[in-house]
Amino acid sequence: MSAKPVLPSLDGDLAPRKRLDLKAIKPSAADDESVSENSRRIGSEWGAQTSLPSAPIEQIKPPLALASLRIEVPEYLDRELALKAAEQRVTKQFLVMKALQAAGYRLDEADLVEDKRKVKARRKV
Amino acid sequence: MTPSQGEATEDVGMAVLALASAKGGVGKTTIAVLVGTELALEGYKVTLLDCDLNQHATAFGEKAGIRGFTVVPSIDEANVLSALRRAETDNDVVLIDLPGGSSTLALKALQRSHFVLVPCQASLPDVRDAIKTVAQIDDAQDLSRVKIARSLIWTRVLSGYESRSARHVRESVEAKRLPMFSAQLKELAAFRELHITGQVPQQIDAKSSAALNVSAITTELLANLEKLAVAA
Numbered sequence: 256m257s258a259k260p261v262l263p264s265l266d267g268d269l270a271p272r273k274r275l276d277l278k279a280i281k282p283s284a285a286d287d288e289s290v291s292e293n294s295r296r297i298g299s300e301w302g303a304q305t306s307l308p309s310a311p312i313e314q315i316k317p318p319l320a321l322a323s324l325r326i327e328v329p330e331y332l333d334r335e336l337a338l339k340a341a342e343q344r345v346t347k348q349f350l351v352m353k354a355l356q357a358a359g360y361r362l363d364e365a366d367l368v369e370d371k372r373k374v375k376a377r378r379k380v
Numbered sequence: 381m382t383p384s385q386g387e388a389t390e391d392v393g394m395a396v397l398a399l400a401s402a403k404g405g406v407g408k409t410t411i412a413v414l415v416g417t418e419l420a421l422e423g424y425k426v427t428l429l430d431c432d433l434n435q436h437a438t439a440f441g442e443k444a445g446i447r448g449f450t451v452v453p454s455i456d457e458a459n460v461l462s463a464l465r466r467a468e469t470d471n472d473v474v475l476i477d478l479p480g481g482s483s484t485l486a487l488k489a490l491q492r493s494h495f496v497l498v499p500c501q502a503s504l505p506d507v508r509d510a511i512k513t514v515a516q517i518d519d520a521q522d523l524s525r526v527k528i529a530r531s532l533i534w535t536r537v538l539s540g541y542e543s544r545s546a547r548h549v550r551e552s553v554e555a556k557r558l559p560m561f562s563a564q565l566k567e568l569a570a571f572r573e574l575h576i577t578g579q580v581p582q583q584i585d586a587k588s589s590a591a592l593n594v595s596a597i598t599t600e601l602l603a604n605l606e607k608l609a610v611a612a
Contacts, residue, residue, distance in 0.1 A: 280394060281612055283493075285524050294491070297519045303487060305484040
């Protein structure tokens with residue numbers, strides 16, 4: 256006599272699923288911009304593949320190599336330089352360098368700084 | 381902010397479920413298709429966003445023709461948020477089938493998901509990538525400040541046999557007390573055949589082990605969604 260086939264499980268019949276109101280679950284309130292920015296941040300930490308544009312990177316110039324030049328000038332010239340510098344709110348060094356540039360010496364505009372102390376102060380803020 | 385940018389509105393509500401893992405071939409698409417069709421056959425309106433380059437869910441959707449089950453193909457990083465918004469307006473459940481690997485596409489989808497299911501086989505590479513995915517969900521949750529429920533689920537589990545290494549991996553992960561589905565996706569021929577036939581186990585034989593397996597996973601998923609609905 257052959258064995259009778261095993262009857263199927265009644266689990267599904269004895270535990271019917273009730274219908275859930277999934278409309279109660281609301282969509283995320285995060286806006287697209289924050290979602291993209293968060294994705295970029297997390298993705299950069301995990302090496303994720305992306306087609307999102309990378310965050311702008313501030314161009315950092317390599318520090319300029321500087322040399323010190325100590326010169327002696329007549330006192331009246333030094334006094335005149337000091338007065339002009341105070342009037343124009345620049346340094347005596349700036350006035351001398353500008354004069355050298357005007358005389359034909361090479362001096363790039365980016366390296367002609369009116370007052371380096373102001374630049375340093377801005378960087379600290 | 382306008383509703384078109386993702387703001388919750390009173391009349392829109394549904395559950396967004398993502399299938400995610402940095403590892404490929406763990407069963408994300410299989411679970412997405414099985415759960416999606418199971419819910420649709422029960423009367424829920426379901427849309428599946430196919431974000432995987434392989435587009436296997438889309439191919440299945442074209443064959444299946446199940447009422448209430450729609451697959452949206454070719455979802456990528458650029459259109460995932462708008463596709464989600466469109467799907468949110470007219471569905472009970474939106475499933476997101478994510479590709480393997482880490483991507484900002486997945487990270488975007490995770491931030492818009494209410495629940496993330498992380499399929500995982502009992503092998504170290506799978507587990508390693510699943511844990512990585514869970515960590516990314518944590519990061520997404522921290523940054524978006526929105527709770528993202530998640531759970532691992534063991535997949536492609538052989539019936540009646542567990543190797544020494546599989547048991548070791550499983551017990552090691554379970555010791556970490558990560559959220560874990562008690563239902564497991566079995567390794568069954570029916571889950572391969574559905575891509576050929578366009579029919580899911582529930583349509584072929586509702587009492588088959590494959591259909592019961594899908595039912596168990598869906599029941600556990602719905603229990604998790606019920607908690608979210610109650611908390612909302």
